[in-house]
Amino acid sequence: MRALSRLPLAPVFLALALSTQLAACVPAVIGGAAAGGAMAADRRTSGIYIEDQNIELKASHAVKQELGEKNNITVTSYNRNVLLTGEAVDAASKEAAEKAVRTVDNVRNITNEIVIDTKSTFSERNNDTYITSKVKARMVKENRFPSNYVKVVTEATTVFLLGIVTKQEAEDAVDIARSTSGVSKVVKVFEYID
Structure with a gap:
């Protein structure tokens, strides 16, 4: 016990502090691996992704710099x-958002x-997130395409579908989204490869 009491405290505290920080690396490594897996299964190049x-x-x-917090605009x-x-308070704000993105x-x-x-409420946005997760889960379950x-993307129960797809994949995606409970409308924003 006497040998431990003679150790300088600074290196002990430094080692303890560093060991707590290593745990933060694990989610970063796992997150990076997941992003790499998502890129590998995507038709976009990794650079475009x-x-x-x-x-x-x-x-x-x-958009936030141009319009502030009074609008709810999502960029995908x-x-x-x-x-x-999303929602804009007036037509000028809608146009300003597009101009900012340009x-x-x-x-x-x-x-x-x-x-x-x-502006949509927190519960409305949560419902949209839930609808998105249901549509994605059905796409995985039905396995008609990767x-x-x-x-x-879901906004006010309207589902927007984006991707680089064949016409058949687009039809399948629309069919899955349209038949998912809670979806009021489906909008295609696809690029077609056939």
């Missing part, structure tokens, strides 16, 4: 095609599906 994430971040920031990018969904590099097209309405080929 990453560029889509960058576009979403930059465009969301540009798939193969550099941007889908804008300033972002590498955006090919913009589909503006923003509606003029009051589920990573189609991105699902």
Whole structure:
């Protein structure tokens, strides 16, 4: 016991502090592996996959800078095609959101599906998230096409489908989404490969 009491405390505390930080690396490694797996099962190149994430971040920031917090605008990018969904307080805000996204590099097209309405509530957005998860789960379960080929976004119970798909995959995705409980409408924002 005497030998332990003679150890300087600084290295002991440093070792203890470092050991607590290593645990944070595990989720980062697992998250990176999951993202790599998602990229491998996607028709987009890894560069475009990453560029889509960058576009979403930059465009969301540009919209927030332009409009502030009074609107609820969601930016989704798939193969550099941007889908804008959510609610704007007026037509000028809807147009300003699209204009802000046009300033972002590498955006090919913009589909503006923003509606003029009051900002959705937390429970409404949670319901949309639940609908998205149900649609994705059914795509996996029915196994008509690789589920990573189609991105699902839900806004006010309207499901938007994005992806690089064949016509048959598009039909299957629409059929699955349309027949999922809680879905009021399905909008295709696909690129076709056949």
